[in-house]
Amino acid sequence: MARRSSGRRKSYRSRNLNFNRNxxxxxxxxxxxxxxxxxxxxxxxxxxxxxxxxxxxxxxxxxxxxxxxxxxxxxxxxxxxxxxxxxxxxxxxxxxxxxxxxxxxVTGTDGTNTDEAAQTDVVKNLPEGQPWYTRMIASITEAGKA
Structure with missing residues (x-):
């Protein structure tokens, strides 16, 4: 007698229950x-x-x-x-x-001569080409501002 298990169909319950996968x-x-x-x-x-x-x-x-x-x-x-x-x-x-x-x-020991710096500023502000008395009045006015 030959086994029919290979040709037999699985039941519904055995087909849907796969314990190894879960x-x-x-x-x-x-x-x-x-x-x-x-x-x-x-x-x-x-x-x-x-x-x-x-x-x-x-x-x-x-x-x-x-x-x-x-x-x-x-x-x-x-x-x-x-x-x-x-x-x-x-x-x-x-x-x-x-x-x-x-x-x-002693003041002014930082190495700069403040007199020379002040003189150059006054000379720059004096008007050029004016008579001597106009320059003198401008110089006195500048000295009064400082």
Whole structure:
């Protein structure tokens, strides 16, 4: 007797139920859902971790700059505790002199001669080709403006 299974038609129920095809996609969906939920639960703590790390580094740099400013203030305090430094600052800033001394203040030490610059400006503003008295009056007027 020969088997008729090869020529036999499958029933409706056995044709529509394919368990091998559905198990692969179900597992993939379950794994993807687990990873999604894991990412959803871990995202806020990871974000706060990186925000706190940024705050810590900003505070460390601020602390470093504050320590530098504190060191500079301590150095200046040490200078102001020296009586010779106080005298030199009083002479320089407030123009104090000791009894019996005479102070001379020299102005125009920046290297430019202000008289020459002023003369050239006055000469430029004088009218050309006018009589000497007109030029003299213009010169006096210009000198009065300066």
């Amino acid at each position: 198990t692969g996609s179900g597992r993939t969906f379950a794994v993807a859902a687990i990873f999604f939920m894991l990412a959803l639960f871990l995202a806020p703590p990871i974000k706060s971790y990186f925000v706190q790390r940024a705050q810590i580094s900003a505070l460390q740099s601020q602390l470093k700059s504050d320590n530098t400013a504190l060191d500079e203030a301590r150095k200046e305090l040490m200078l102001w505790q020296d009586p010779d430094y106080i005298k030199s600052q009083a002479r320089e800033r407030l123009h104090f002199v000791l009894p019996g001394e005479r102070q001379y203040i």
